[in-house]
Amino acid sequence: MLPMLLLLLALISDEAPPPKVGPDAAQLFSVEDYPKEAMINGWQGTVVAELTVSSAGRVSKCRIVRSSGHKILDEKTCEILFARAKFIPAKDIDGRPTVDTLRTPPIVWRIESPPPGTPTLADLPEGWQGKARARLVISAQGNVSACEIIESSGNKIVDNVTCGLLTQRARFKPALDHDGNPIQDTVSQEVGWQVKDHSLRMTDPPKVRE
Numbered sequence: 001m002l003p004m005l006l007l008l009l010a011l012i013s014d015e016a017p018p019p020k021v022g023p024d025a026a027q028l029f030s031v032e033d034y035p036k037e038a039m040i041n042g043w044q045g046t047v048v049a050e051l052t053v054s055s056a057g058r059v060s061k062c063r064i065v066r067s068s069g070h071k072i073l074d075e076k077t078c079e080i081l082f083a084r085a086k087f088i089p090a091k092d093i094d095g096r097p098t099v100d101t102l103r104t105p106p107i108v109w110r111i112e113s114p115p116p117g118t119p120t121l122a123d124l125p126e127g128w129q130g131k132a133r134a135r136l137v138i139s140a141q142g143n144v145s146a147c148e149i150i151e152s153s154g155n156k157i158v159d160n161v162t163c164g165l166l167t168q169r170a171r172f173k174p175a176l177d178h179d180g181n182p183i184q185d186t187v188s189q190e191v192g193w194q195v196k197d198h199s200l201r202m203t204d205p206p207k208v209r210e
Contacts, residue, residue, distance in 0.1 A: 040199070135147070166189060
């Protein structure tokens with residue numbers, strides 16, 4: 001059965017006690033953090049990490065002690081903790097900041113089931129093919145700042161995955177004004193999809209402007 005991708009969240013379990021020092025871990029994760037490959041394949045799981053926290057309060061080492069069962073989710077967990085977590089440093093007996101080690105509460109990567117009657121990827125038969133065309137706003141830095149589906153694949157979730165993939169991964173050479181300065185621009189991109197071996201796979205990748 002194909003994954004159902006409606007609500008994509010990385011959550012901190014309410015059952016586990018919080019770390020003895022540090023941020024509200026739930027605020028470190030957002031819907032946009034869910035890896036697209038994991039979304040497409042319906043990969044879920046729970047991660048617990050052992051963190052080494054420096055005397056400056058930043059994560060200097062992240063070791064997975066409970067794996068989600070999917071390397072991409074484990075690695076994404078550590079990536080986010082390295083980039084965003086900041087702790088109140090532990091102190092030694094003289095009151096000076098020191099290195100400390102702690103474990104996170106369980107971090108749950110979960111794909112929620114949609115309400116009854118909502119079309120899902122599970123409705124697509126083996127061998128299904130479709131294409132979605134999106135209008136993209138490209139920033140002066142070459143990133144996708146906005147995505148709108150202008151030709152649907154016929155499945156809303158496939159359309160959402162298309163925009164999510166383009167927004168997260170696509171990078172373009174910025175357009176230039178008459179003086180040669182990078183400027184915002186709008187382009188359209190088409191992405192082809194196919195259901196093969198009960199997984200959604202890209203058949204026609206976007207053509208990125210070089």
